[in-house]
Amino acid sequence: MPHRYAVIGNPIAHSQSPVIHAAFAEQCGEVIDYGRILGDRHDFAADVQRFFAQGGLGLNVTLPFKEQAWALVDERSERAEVAGAVNTLIVLPDGRLRGDNTDGIGLVRDLADNHGFTFAGARVLLLGAGGAARGVLVPLLGSGLRELVIANRTAERAHTLAVLGSGSSTVPVAACGFEGLIGERFDLVINATSAGLSGAVPPIPADLLAPGGWTYDMLYGAEPTAFCRWGQAHGAARSLDGLGMLVEQAAESFRLWRGVRPRTAEVIAMLRAAD
Ligand code: NDP
Known part of the structure; x- marks a missing residue:
């Protein structure tokens, strides 16, 4: 079973994160399944809990949920603490959730x-x-x-x-x-x-x-x-x-989850060419 990750936001159809993470995974020889979740504006916490209960390993969080994610986690990095917002959720070995901000x-x-x-x-x-x-x-x-x-x-x-x-x-x-x-x-x-x-x-x-x-x-x-x-x-x-910032924040999330830092230049070039 591929390891599951996703980006959650509302709206979410426009998100480039699945394309970026698929490119990182291919480049690093990792097998992951990275999807999109349309989050419920009234019950973000339930969406997150369901994803992790079903075996998900990490989530990227985008608008409008970054502040809610900050409030939801069990612990935060210092940069996330000051940011008041979390864009990366990591499930710890003991099941607790850690929030980071890679922007x-x-x-x-x-x-x-x-x-x-x-x-x-x-x-x-x-x-x-x-x-x-x-x-x-x-x-x-x-x-x-x-x-x-x-x-x-x-x-x-x-x-x-x-x-x-x-x-x-x-x-x-x-x-x-x-x-x-x-x-x-x-x-x-x-x-x-x-x-x-x-x-x-x-x-x-x-x-x-x-x-x-x-x-x-x-x-x-x-x-x-x-x-x-x-x-x-x-x-x-x-x-x-800010396209490079988008790809670099994703690369840092990938590193936090997978322990490998992907090369970004070719992914930035791919997205530029697709514009
Ligand atoms: P917010 O709504 O939280 O803040 C908007 C900011 O813009 C406020 O400081 C506001 O000033 C100011 N502002 C709005 N309209 C004007 C205007 N006409 N003239 C001058 N200042 C204005 O938005 P965010 O901070 O979440 O997002 C800001 C931008 O950053 C967005 O364009 C977003 O796409 C981009 N972004 C890019 C990322 C990337 O990866 N490249 C990541 C995150 C965000 P005031 O306080 O006076 O209202």
Whole structure:
């Protein structure tokens, strides 16, 4: 019997996770069965319990259940603890559930390993203070960057996130509204807002990038995202979207479950070609 894994979300039909994990399994010579589960918005816990009771070994969790998964597990990694959200469920040998969050390490690895961004000494701006921004906080602060600034439309939420980040790291973390960015320069600007879902870009100053600065949009799609286009138009040395982050977070989940870390470049290339 192949070892069973799945991704649970609602909606779920669009999820690329089964394709990604099938490619990882083939590459690593592992036999797994990775499916999709349309989660019940009113009884997520029952879906999870059923999956594991039937012998499932691990679940990826996507919208809108990441916070519920955080509350459900018996123990959490530190990065999941601070994220307030869990995207990977692992069943422990004693049957208890462990929750992890691999989004942030996915972001850092995509930038550093796949594209060669040097975090050491970098001044980094994180746009947004919702679930995506909070989810990447711990790995980002552990990346070697010099200073993190969090800017959000609702400045108060950026401040709350900065306090959370400061509590988990010695790296300086500042926060502001978008108007507080005037005159500031960054080596890397990461867009973790959902503005791009409606084709918009947060109202940020045109001269935000330091010479050689990069932009990274957590959003991805067949066409360049609005924020990628903003980067290209405002002198970014590199302007990346979040497809690599999606594949890297999956690779970290696969490693947690299977103990092997798959190569990601060929899987990213496969998904790009399919767009
Ligand atoms: P949330 O709804 O939790 O947060 C939305 C954030 O965007 C808030 O900070 C909000 O500001 C801000 N925002 C929304 N609209 C605008 C706008 N028009 N101008 C400026 N700011 C705006 O969403 P998530 O954090 O869950 O998701 C954010 C993005 O990250 C999504 O596009 C999602 O697809 C992407 N993502 C990508 C992943 C990947 O693997 N590549 C993983 C996870 C997420 P305010 O607080 O003021 O409302």
